[in-house]
């Protein structure tokens with residue numbers, strides 16, 4: 001599916017992208033070499049080929065094809081080469097430069113601090129690398145970003161709280177002396193039997209610091225409807241999350257989509273991620289029905305390098321081509337992202 005000039009030229013905002021899911025095979029190869037890390041692939045071509053066979057993660061099956069990693073295993077395996085502040089800087093600058101080339105003017109990338117600290121990487125290496133990239137991309141490329149610290153929901157809650165305490169000096173909000181890298185917390189990784197309410201204490205700490213709260217409710221997960229119900233009605237002292245990442249399963253449950261409408265909670269959808277395992281005929285009418293009901297959502301990429309190199313422009317192209325969205329509706333989808341984002345007003349105004 002090639003990207004039309006209309007989609008390519010559209011000013012964009014991306015609200016659902018994991019920075020670790022933007023690591024290209026080429027940069028991974030380069031960082032492995034730089035850090036003296038042996039990869040299990042003999043050549044860059046072999047490494048690239050390994051990206052074509054990543055399975056979706058289906059932990060409920062507790063089974064897999066031998067030798068082929070689940071999606072999240074591949075995602076965390078890629079992280080291994082990220083060791084120094086410069087590595088994290090290079091990863092982030094590569095993504096933010098790509099934003100410039102796609103006319104993404106503003107982005108809110110997720111980062112998984114625990115994916116690195118649990119390997120012995122100092123939190124400061126991760127956070128200072130991203131902070132420097134955030135600054136340089138805004139100054140040099142005009143690409144502004146406000147980042148989102150995710151709790152790894154399949155790790156113990158206590159580990160998440162420790163990670164938050166470590167990352168807190170880099171927060172925005174009302175954290176005194178905060179360096180301003182991230183202005184929200186999220187909830188990522190394997191949702192299997194890990195409902196949002198388990199992390200209520202983490203959300204409360206973040207809210208007390210003046211940060212925003214969002215959380216993943218992955219499409220097609222076990223207990224997906226009850227996870228979405230928690231995210232809408234229960235978390236944050238019953239106020240609900242400010243956004244939900246994915247949340248597409250709300251479409252076939254009236255109580256849930258009405259809850260999204262009533263509470264003005266927007267969804268950050270990633271159509272290509274679902275399209276990998278859902279037919280065009282099922283997926284795009286589903287997205288269209290959400291639109292017809294007035295549920296607010298925007299279009300994003302999730303983990304582009306682990307998902308066939310389909311970036312936010314490719315995701316928007318899919319909605320345009322397969323979803324029957326007009327040009328003015330595509331523009332409205334970008335406006336939704338602007339509306340849902342947590343940028344300061346002067347940044348929002350520049351976009352639309």
Ligand code: ES4
Pocket residue numbers: 018021075112188189190191216218302303
């Ligand atoms: C993720 Cl739950 C999930 N889905 C896709 N990418 C991810 N990265 C971290 N958690």
Ligand code: ZN
Pocket residue numbers: 016017018216245302
């Ligand atoms: Zn995601």
